[in-house]
Amino acid sequence: MSERLLKEFRERAEFLVPMPDLHELQREGTQRRRVRIAAGAALVASVLALGGTVVATTIDDENAIEPAQIGPPPSADACELVANGTHGSVPSGCELHAQVDEWRYVDKGHYFVRPFNTDLRPARPGDLEAWFEIRGDYWYWWGGGVGKACHAGACGGPEMAPYIRVAITPITGVHGLRCQGPDPRPVQAVPSSPLAIAHRLVVPPGIDVLEAPRSVQKFGYDAAHVRFTVTEQCPSDQAFVLWRAFEPEDDIFVRDDITAGRTDADITIEPGRRDHVFDVWVLDVQGEPLVISADYPPDLGQIKYHEEDPARLQELLDSIRFEFTE
Amino acid sequence: MNEDLLSLKPRQRAAPAGPTLGEVFSRSYRRLVVQLYGVVGDICEAEDVVQEAFVRATVAGNRFLRADNHEAWLRTTAINLHRNRWRKLRNLAKIRHRLAEPTDLEGLDEHVAVVSALRTLSDAHRQVIALYYLADLPVAEVAETLGCPVGTVKSRLQRARESLALALGPWEGRADV
Numbered sequence: 001m002s003e004r005l006l007k008e009f010r011e012r013a014e015f016l017v018p019m020p021d022l023h024e025l026q027r028e029g030t031q032r033r034r035v036r037i038a039a040g041a042a043l044v045a046s047v048l049a050l051g052g053t054v055v056a057t058t059i060d061d062e063n064a065i066e067p068a069q070i071g072p073p074p075s076a077d078a079c080e081l082v083a084n085g086t087h088g089s090v091p092s093g094c095e096l097h098a099q100v101d102e103w104r105y106v107d108k109g110h111y112f113v114r115p116f117n118t119d120l121r122p123a124r125p126g127d128l129e130a131w132f133e134i135r136g137d138y139w140y141w142w143g144g145g146v147g148k149a150c151h152a153g154a155c156g157g158p159e160m161a162p163y164i165r166v167a168i169t170p171i172t173g174v175h176g177l178r179c180q181g182p183d184p185r186p187v188q189a190v191p192s193s194p195l196a197i198a199h200r201l202v203v204p205p206g207i208d209v210l211e212a213p214r215s216v217q218k219f220g221y222d223a224a225h226v227r228f229t230v231t232e233q234c235p236s237d238q239a240f241v242l243w244r245a246f247e248p249e250d251d252i253f254v255r256d257d258i259t260a261g262r263t264d265a266d267i268t269i270e271p272g273r274r275d276h277v278f279d280v281w282v283l284d285v286q287g288e289p290l291v292i293s294a295d296y297p298p299d300l301g302q303i304k305y306h307e308e309d310p311a312r313l314q315e316l317l318d319s320i321r322f323e324f325t326e
Numbered sequence: 327m328n329e330d331l332l333s334l335k336p337r338q339r340a341a342p343a344g345p346t347l348g349e350v351f352s353r354s355y356r357r358l359v360v361q362l363y364g365v366v367g368d369i370c371e372a373e374d375v376v377q378e379a380f381v382r383a384t385v386a387g388n389r390f391l392r393a394d395n396h397e398a399w400l401r402t403t404a405i406n407l408h409r410n411r412w413r414k415l416r417n418l419a420k421i422r423h424r425l426a427e428p429t430d431l432e433g434l435d436e437h438v439a440v441v442s443a444l445r446t447l448s449d450a451h452r453q454v455i456a457l458y459y460l461a462d463l464p465v466a467e468v469a470e471t472l473g474c475p476v477g478t479v480k481s482r483l484q485r486a487r488e489s490l491a492l493a494l495g496p497w498e499g500r501a502d503v
Binding site: 016019182 | 347348351355356357359360363373377380381382383384385393394395398399402403406407409431432433434437439440441455459460470471472473487490491494
């Protein structure tokens with residue numbers, strides 16, 4: 001009887017629900033995309049106008065690599081990310097937007113992302129900025145970091161399988177169930193320390209730990225490092241989830257087939273092979289957990305890939321510095 | 327160029343072949359609002375999270391249109407939005423009774439008894455009832471959506487049915503309900 005009442009209620013209620021204007025919702029969605037872009041452009045313009053040398057000073061410390069010449073400040077238009085990511089590239093000095101799914105090449109030079117700015121609002125004092133330097137060609141921004149899918153000729157677009165991927169993301173949750181289908185799942189709370197988080201990330205099954213979690217000092221903060229491979233072969237319609245990066249639903253996960261498993265989130269790592277190495281550092285940045293991850297094939301640098309790739313990847317990781325917006 | 331490099335050739339992004347956002351909106355909006363009304367017990371909150379889910383679908387663009395099940399994508403997003411909001415408000419739990427009374431859908435008339443009965447259930451029980459009966463999801467999908475084991479959903483469903491029957495008891499035999 002209760003079932004009948006519920007179904008009658010459903011039919012009646014559906015009839016009564018007023019329909020809002022879809023165009024209003026679409027306008028708001030479109031506006032949010034524009035705000036992301038405008039905020040980044042405005043910040044870059046103001047930073048460069050104020051100092052002109054901010055980029056250089058961010059990497060000027062004991063083990064920094066030589067800062068690149070970034071030339072004249074990029075214009076707002078030059079920094080704008082467009083929907084079709086296969087044309088042109090983002091100039092040095094621009095902000096790259098966390099959680100933005102546009103796929104764009106990045107020129108050689110310096111870039112920054114505000115990884116905790118998941119609302120993509122205009123910058124305000126105290127925002128964490130992660131700066132890094134790209135020294136090679138064919139690197140691209142993928143929404144959570146930079147990657148490289150090829151090293152010569154026509155390098156295609158966002159559906160290419162990258163062989164190097166660097167992530168700089170928050171970690172807002174961990175997963176109990178690793179193989180997941182298309183829909184995002186609720187997550188478990190992250191442990192309180194970087195070392196505990198690193199241990200949690202490699203809880204079996206499905207993970208082969210190459211270097212056990214250990215406490216280190218990295219990127220100027222207390223951190224924990226762990227190196228592993230993902231050995232689990234999930235069913236073809238699922239992907240292996242590593243961590244929740246952005247709320248409410250974007251996870252970092254591994255899949256072999258671009259069409260398999262999760263299709264809602266662009267933040268994917270698809271090594272296409274079981275022996276991909278994941279180097280993961282978990283940082284405590286003033287109480288906020290952050291993950292920097294690099295994944296690459298164990299034979300990186302051999303003829304199959306570009307011989308300079310290992311050096312470029314190392315340089316990129318060494319160049320990562322954190323600043324706070326004043 | 328060797329075979330390995332050939333294997334790295336670009337994959338073409340498949341053009342979304344499914345419905346447009348407008349078609350999904352026409353087909354699913356009302357249904358989702360009623361489902362979320364059942365889940366959250368407040369029509370304003372239900373409309374708000376479902377509309378926010380459509381805004382996020384717009385932001386996601388092709389990412390959303392490539393999803394296998396658009397309604398499931400929107401439902402999960404809306405439920406997560408509600409959960410996140412509620413988590414942020416958990417510190418206000420002690421003053422919940424002082425907050426505004428939940429709002430109902432205008433024109434429900436006698437069916438408002440069902441909403442009232444749903445509100446007597448715990449959050450966990452209300453969620454499984456709403457997803458099972460209002461969204462017509464099988465138990466496995468309810469479990470998937472809520473991120474809990476199938477067995478848990480089954481037991482909650484059983485207890486929720488009993489509680490709901492109790493709450494709806496005075497109404498069960500009435501012809502006008």
